Amino acid sequence: MTVKTEKPLSARPEGEEKKESPFKEFCRRFFRNKQAVIGLVIFVMLVFVAVFADVLVDYDNQVIKQDIVNKRQPPSSEHLMGTDDYGRDILARVIYGTRISLTIGLTTVACAMAAGIVIGAVSGYFGGRLDNVIMRVMDVFMSIPSMLLAIAVVASLGPGIVNIMIAVGLALVPGYSRVVRSAVLSVRNKEFVQAAKAVGDSHFSIILHHIIPNALAPVIVQATLGVGEVIITAAGLSFLGLGIAPPMPEWGAMLSEGREFIRYMPHLVLFPGLSIMITVLALNLLGDGLRDALDPQMK
Amino acid sequence: MLKFVLKRILMLIPVILGIVLIVFTIMYLTPGDPARLILGEKAPQEQVDVLRDQMGLNDPFVVQFARYVGNMLRGDFGRSYATNIPVAETIAERFPKTAELALAGMFLSVLIGMPIGILSAVKRYSILDNISMIFAMLATAIPAFWLGMMLIIAFSLNLKWFPSSGFDTFRQMVLPTITLAAVNAAVIIRMTRSSMLEVVRQDYIRTAWAKGADQKRVVLGHALKNSIIPVITVIGINFGSLLGGAVVTETVFGIPGLGTAMVNAIRMKDNPLVLGSVVYIAIVFSLVNLAVDIIYALIDPRLRE
Numbered sequence: 075m076t077v078k079t080e081k082p083l084s085a086r087p088e089g090e091e092k093k094e095s096p097f098k099e100f101c102r103r104f105f106r107n108k109q110a111v112i113g114l115v116i117f118v119m120l121v122f123v124a125v126f127a128d129v130l131v132d133y134d135n136q137v138i139k140q141d142i143v144n145k146r147q148p149p150s151s152e153h154l155m156g157t158d159d160y161g162r163d164i165l166a167r168v169i170y171g172t173r174i175s176l177t178i179g180l181t182t183v184a185c186a187m188a189a190g191i192v193i194g195a196v197s198g199y200f201g202g203r204l205d206n207v208i209m210r211v212m213d214v215f216m217s218i219p220s221m222l223l224a225i226a227v228v229a230s231l232g233p234g235i236v237n238i239m240i241a242v243g244l245a246l247v248p249g250y251s252r253v254v255r256s257a258v259l260s261v262r263n264k265e266f267v268q269a270a271k272a273v274g275d276s277h278f279s280i281i282l283h284h285i286i287p288n289a290l291a292p293v294i295v296q297a298t299l300g301v302g303e304v305i306i307t308a309a310g311l312s313f314l315g316l317g318i319a320p321p322m323p324e325w326g327a328m329l330s331e332g333r334e335f336i337r338y339m340p341h342l343v344l345f346p347g348l349s350i351m352i353t354v355l356a357l358n359l360l361g362d363g364l365r366d367a368l369d370p371q372m373k
Numbered sequence: 374m375l376k377f378v379l380k381r382i383l384m385l386i387p388v389i390l391g392i393v394l395i396v397f398t399i400m401y402l403t404p405g406d407p408a409r410l411i412l413g414e415k416a417p418q419e420q421v422d423v424l425r426d427q428m429g430l431n432d433p434f435v436v437q438f439a440r441y442v443g444n445m446l447r448g449d450f451g452r453s454y455a456t457n458i459p460v461a462e463t464i465a466e467r468f469p470k471t472a473e474l475a476l477a478g479m480f481l482s483v484l485i486g487m488p489i490g491i492l493s494a495v496k497r498y499s500i501l502d503n504i505s506m507i508f509a510m511l512a513t514a515i516p517a518f519w520l521g522m523m524l525i526i527a528f529s530l531n532l533k534w535f536p537s538s539g540f541d542t543f544r545q546m547v548l549p550t551i552t553l554a555a556v557n558a559a560v561i562i563r564m565t566r567s568s569m570l571e572v573v574r575q576d577y578i579r580t581a582w583a584k585g586a587d588q589k590r591v592v593l594g595h596a597l598k599n600s601i602i603p604v605i606t607v608i609g610i611n612f613g614s615l616l617g618g619a620v621v622t623e624t625v626f627g628i629p630g631l632g633t634a635m636v637n638a639i640r641m642k643d644n645p646l647v648l649g650s651v652v653y654i655a656i657v658f659s660l661v662n663l664a665v666d667i668i669y670a671l672i673d674p675r676l677r678e
Contacts (some may be wrong), residue, residue: 210387210391211391213388213391214388214391214392214394214395215395217388217391217392217613217655217658217659217662218392218395218396218613218651218655218658219613219614219616219617219654219655219658220613220614220617221614221617221618221620221621222616222617222620222651222654222655223395223396223399223651225620225635225636225639225647225651226396226399226400226647226648226651227399228639229400229403229638229639229644229647230399230400230402230403230644231402231403232404302513302514306516309516309518310516310517310518310621313516313518313621313624314620314621314624314636315636315640316636316639326516329518329519329522333522333625336522336525336526336530337530340526340530343519343522343523343526344523347515347516347519347522347523350514350515350516350519351511351514351515351516351519352514354513354514354515354516355510355511355514358510358513358514359510
């Protein structure tokens with residue numbers, strides 16, 4: 075995440091004359107914030123687990139394969155988080171679930187952010203009637219509760235990992251477009267944009283090279299906070315049985331499976347839920363930290 | 374004031390049409406033939422064709438949409454594919470439970486959120502402030518449905534204080550309401566706190582202190598009054614996520630509201646019920662926001678333009 079934030083800051087032309095580069099200043103502020111650093115550390119660890127999930131656990135033999143003899147075991151030294159109704163090791167499934175949930179969260183937000191940037195930049199840059207129409211459409215999208223919009227999309231397209239991402243991502247686009255649009259409006263009439271116009275740059279080039287890099291900071295903050303939201307909503311859909319179907323070890327799907335057994339085996343629902351909580355907490359801490367470091371006045 | 378209200382109501386019409394258009398389009402894109410779905414795999418093609426014609430499925434999209442809106446205005450949301458019961462009947466039967474749950478959740482979250490938010494701002498950086506900020510952080514990270522299950526394990530299976538399902542008696546309402554309210558309370562705490570902190574810096578607060586008003590008067594009379602608008606906005610906007618959250622909470626606690634009806638409808642591929650429910654809840658949400666806008670204008674005359 076920190077790599078991405080470099081762009082808008084280093085691209086800010088007035089910053090280059092200052093003593094300390096904006097990026098250094100940003101880092102100094104960010105790393106002084108304990109909560110933000112904790113969030114970053116947890117997030118990096120989760121990414122590590124997600125990337126090396128294949129190395130850490132054997133998908134075919136531990137995550138998916140049923141082992142009825144060892145079913146419904148409480149947490150023990152052999153199975154730290156116990157086993158589920160099919161004898162599958164919960165820890166292995168939770169580890170693999172990290173990959174699924176983070177993939178869903180990051181991909182969905184990246185796509186929604188890309189769409190939001192394009193829509194918001196076009197809307198804010200050209201203004202006028204086009205802006206008006208686009209923003210009214212976004213208003214309508216925002217007036218449908220996001221969970222219900224997601225439910226309608228899943229009802230139409232059916233369950234599955236890609237469909238969940240479309241369902242949850244669609245609701246995010248209007249928010250991102252608005253943020254980008256207002257950021258674009260604030261830089262649209264700056265000298266460097268006028269200079270680019272005077273030199274004869276095309277609209278496309280101005281938007282891509284001058285407007286977007288300077289309007290990216292607020293949307294990155296919102297995106298970081300959005301990843302957590304997506305993970306929760308996607309897990310919610312899977313929990314309702316509308317998202318990712320078993321045997322895939324998505325956390326929400328695991329909670330849905332474990333729900334039948336909460337009377338006898340609370341560990342089935344304890345660990346996947348804790349994983350969601352820790353992940354979302356880390357992302358929120360990171361997002362808040364980024365926000366405070368990028369714009370100390372916003373706190 | 375009346376002009377403002379009328380203007381807001383007129384502005385609502387295109388929004389509602391837009392909502393219906395979006396949800397209708399999404400559902401229209403469902404692959405498969407509804408007539409085939411109703412008659413079953415084995416029905417002869419001619420029969421399916423007749424039904425398609427009867428249901429108007431062969432008409433162009435615009436005609437189908439216009440017909441849906443026309444019927445909707447007369448309170449007709451079509452019939453369920455699965456049971457043939459009018460969707461409006463199911464909504465009328467199921468929605469009150471969902472609304473009760475959402476309202477109870479909103480009530481509890483305001484009841485918890487506003488006082489804690491105010492105290493947090495007044496006693497900034499105190500132990501109470503820290504605890505409430507930690508609570509707010511945790512509550513936004515916990516998925517509501519998981520919180521619901523944890524509450525069931527703790528208070529219903531182990532301590533046996535509250536039942537784990539239903540939403541009729543007060544005891545049944547406790548756990549679902551807490552489940553739904555937690556996230557929202559966190560948002561309200563944060564919003565109230567930051568809004569209060571913003572206002573406390575203003576000159577008129579300093580004036581109030583200077584002229585010797587006591588703390589109660591400054592906080593409740595001056596600061597709260599002026600910091601409440603953003604909080605009301607959040608309450609209005611979050612009513613939507615509360616209605617959405619109610620869908621999930623209903624499933625956790627087996628509450629027979631519109632949410633559980635919708636989830637079942639999706640499993641049965643019963644599109645009219647899904648479409649009708651989503652549209653209905655979205656319209657209710659728009660009306661809530663209309664009410665919020667009017668409340669604003671009542672509180673703050675500047676917003677009447």
